[in-house]
Amino acid sequence: MAFPEQIDDPPLKHLFDVSEGAGLEQEGVIRLTAGAPGPSLLQACSEVFKQAWARTLEKCNDVNVFQYGIAAGSWEFREELSKFLTESYGESVRRSDLILTCGATHGLQIILNTLLAPGGMIFVENATYMIALDVFKEFPSSSIESVELDANGIDPEDFEKKIMQWKNAKNWITSEEKPFWAMLYCIPAFQNPTGTSLSHTRCLRLIELARKHDVLILCDDVYNLLAHNNPPRRLFAYDRPDVYTFGGHVISNGTFSKILTPGVRIGWLEVPPRIAERLRKSGILRSSGSVNHFMSAVVTSIMEMGLQKQHLELLRSTFKERMLSLMEVLGENLPKSCTFHRSEGGYYIWLELPEGTDAADFCNFSAEHFKATAYAGKYFSKSKTSCMRLAVAYHVKDDLKKAAELICKALHAYLK
Structure with a gap:
């Protein structure tokens, strides 16, 4: 086995600079993949840490x-x-x-x-x-x-x-x-x-x-x-x-x-x-x-x-608002053949496509043609290949709603 003389070491600033070869907002695609707070919430930490x-x-x-x-x-x-x-x-x-x-x-x-x-x-x-x-x-x-x-x-x-x-x-x-x-x-x-x-x-x-x-x-x-x-x-x-x-x-x-x-x-x-x-x-x-x-x-x-109690309240109320908004869009726009679990907390919504659907292929299709995507189920289980995970933590509410609408449109087109 041949070993490289030097590995690639690009000047990335954080984990989500690049993900699977593309940043979260690269090429205008909204990616509901990150299980982490986005810039709008991280900014609120500045004052917390200054005081502490x-x-x-x-x-x-x-x-x-x-x-x-x-x-x-x-x-x-x-x-x-x-x-x-x-x-x-x-x-x-x-x-x-x-x-x-x-x-x-x-x-x-x-x-x-x-x-x-x-x-x-x-x-x-x-x-x-x-x-x-x-x-x-x-x-x-x-x-x-x-x-x-x-x-x-x-x-x-x-x-x-x-x-x-x-x-x-x-x-x-x-x-x-x-x-x-x-x-x-x-x-x-x-x-x-x-x-x-x-x-x-x-x-x-x-x-x-x-x-x-x-x-x-x-x-x-x-x-x-x-x-x-x-x-x-x-x-x-x-x-x-x-x-x-x-x-x-x-x-x-x-x-x-x-x-x-x-x-x-x-x-x-x-x-x-x-x-x-x-x-x-x-x-x-x-x-x-x-x-x-x-x-x-x-x-x-x-x-x-x-300050921890205050910041937790900010996160809890923000994520609740985002998740409820996202679930509302899904409830109104998903194809009838698709279902999702209505979570009461946390970061994630689990979307189930019709049995036999290749969710990974759909995620690529949605990113290319509708400029919104999420993680396919294959990353979390070998058998959940017809599922997707949508994350609410990173993007602001308006971007989440937009992404959900686009994913629903993509599903209607893909499943025809």
Whole structure:
């Protein structure tokens, strides 16, 4: 195999300068692909960080903010985060259960490296976050199995059937350091890409299955606080230990990328006590001296000053308005052979085209002839090739409505 002498390194300013060879607005095409806030919302962060930066620098007389931090993250950061999450969720979040990360994907990788047995089984939703699938490919000794989901989230019966198939397939080797033979990666609230949320009944059933078969459940709880109304109860809260059962099979993986700004690269894991002890001994976290220690001090200031709560309200109301507008256009203009899930929060709307339709081909057709497009389902699942994901976070409302109208017109033309 020949290797290049030098790789291409163009002067890109951010992730969405180029996507699949074309920027989000390149060539006049509106692309509803980005799972990130756009320029109009990022501008609102400037004043937030100016105020927080000044407050943090005042505290820099305490030189500890320039030192290596502790593995779990600073006491002050986790204390403010526990207060913020307790108020936001409406349920107690304990400081001692929180671990500082560089965001949800970093949290995922920490769990894979630290808790899953070598070659451990990975279950995912069908469909799921495409970057998570890329992360799992970096663990080639692990097998990946999709579990079906519907409007109420993961199908527990399909999950148990596949647990039994794999649990009996080999002799899984676990240890005190790597206690779990299998992990379910899921997005319980306003799922990416489908926008669905786990029902109360299915949450209870998943906890039952996790305890029965000793499976770890890692929840990407990154959209919970972007609910149009009250945030859904996170699966972690269902796994609390009580006098009858032992909790400790669910991890809540959170990030400020979705509730503040992606560039801050700050997130958290909310973990049960037995897992908290293991993570605090992680060589990765201990060697780092906690991750992003100084920036976590800035985010601490943002929470202390009440600026995080204010910014979250801005994001929640903006995304709600955008999503309702987009769904209104779809409801009025989609061909009758197409359907979509009406989400109540988060970033995404899942569009289902007639069975057998090649959504990837349609997305190219729509971009070329109608100047609007989105992500085809093949990026999220091998079997969801007749589906599309539409994202509301990046573009302003008028552009979203325009794009939705154009995609509907394209569908009428394509499906004739």
